[in-house]
Amino acid sequence: MEGEAVVENKRIIFKGYIDGIPKETDMEVKSGGEGVGRSGGEEPLPLLRSLHARAHAPILRLLHPPFPSRLGFGVSRVVDSDHPDFSAGDIVTGITGWEEYSVITRTQQLMRKILRQDDIPLSYYVGLLGMPGFTAYAGFYEVCSPKKGDYLFVSAASGAVGQLVGQLAKLHGCYVVGSAGTNQKVDLLKNKFGFDEAFNYKDEPDLDAALKRYLPKGIDIYFDNVGGSMLDAALLNMRVNGRIAVCGMVSEKSLSNPRGIHNLSNLIYKRVRMQGFLQSDYLHLMPRFLEDVGQLYKQGKIAYVEDMSNGLESAPAALVGLYSGKNVGKQVVCVCPE
Secondary structure (H helix, E strand, C coil): CCCCCEEEEEEEEECCCCCCCCCHHHEEEEEEEEECCCCCCCCCCEEEEEEEEECCHHHHHHCCCCCECCCCEEEEEEEEECCCCCCCCCEEEEECCCECEEECCCHHHHEEECCCCCCCCHHHHCCCCCHHHHHHHHHHHHHCCCCCCCEEEECCCCCHHHHHHHHHHHHHCCEEEEEECCHHHHHHHHHCCCCCEEEEHHHCCCHHHHHHHHCCCCEEEEEECCCHHHHHHHHHCEEEEEEEEECCCCCCCCCCCCCCCCCCCHHHHCCCEEEECCHHHHHHHHHHHHHHHHHHHHCCCCCCCEEEEECHHHHHHHHHHHHCCCCCCEEEEECCCC
8 A cells, every 4th residue: 555545435424522312413424535545654554445333322422523433343344455464355343433444553452353254244243243242241251250040130131232141141040131122122132032031111110110020039140231220220129249240321311411320338238249341351352252152153042133224324323223222233334235
């Protein structure tokens, strides 16, 4: 990639800082010719063509305008490279952006080459075998310290993280209950993912009562993807020596007006361990994760559901839909079909 190449690139631009629930009008699609090469003497860089990208609600809290979302996790094909670790045609996964073409400047930190398996869809490397799947794997095994017979509750259970947490827990011998936002998703949890019970939290005026009904013996493990009132209710229902893995706080719609958490005294009386984590804390487990989850999927022991939208132009609507629970499964944007 000598000098600088110019390609017609399309990208999603955030017009301004978003504090709260985004609207489609907060974003726009920009097109134009753009330099994507390098000048002499700089680090050699790969040029990527985006194939699949994820829509991920918490990303907005890391963005400041006006620039494209460069914090999206996706799967891409290397179209040109003079980097020693990447060749044209390689399929890679990592943090790129909501754009058709990307140049990655920190390849060792952000990119991983995919040794693709023919019987696993390429888009699954955004979800099941990507960051969400690894978050579920590391969070469940390393943070939750599961034991056979544990009672586990997971919120946002039909999402990319929650659906795998529940299935890993069932395989581990746990009793599993999940919450979701529609009856369709509740049916999915029980009849496709094999949860013991599930409920629509929007139909429950009293979440504490709901958890007591579905988990009358209490909760050993709460895998928290939402925070807020669901965390408050779970704290009331934890068993002695319970564990809470704090993975997400999607209920917090605004950073400028955060809500407090109640019932924290239960951490003391019940000796509960509550721990936040990032999947990047456990990258040494990545090879084992890819082997374990890949084999479980191919053996039919776990299922996976994704919600695919087509074209980069669909990304704003896909992102906005996450906040209302419109998606069923992991929300993925197909930028360029293979």
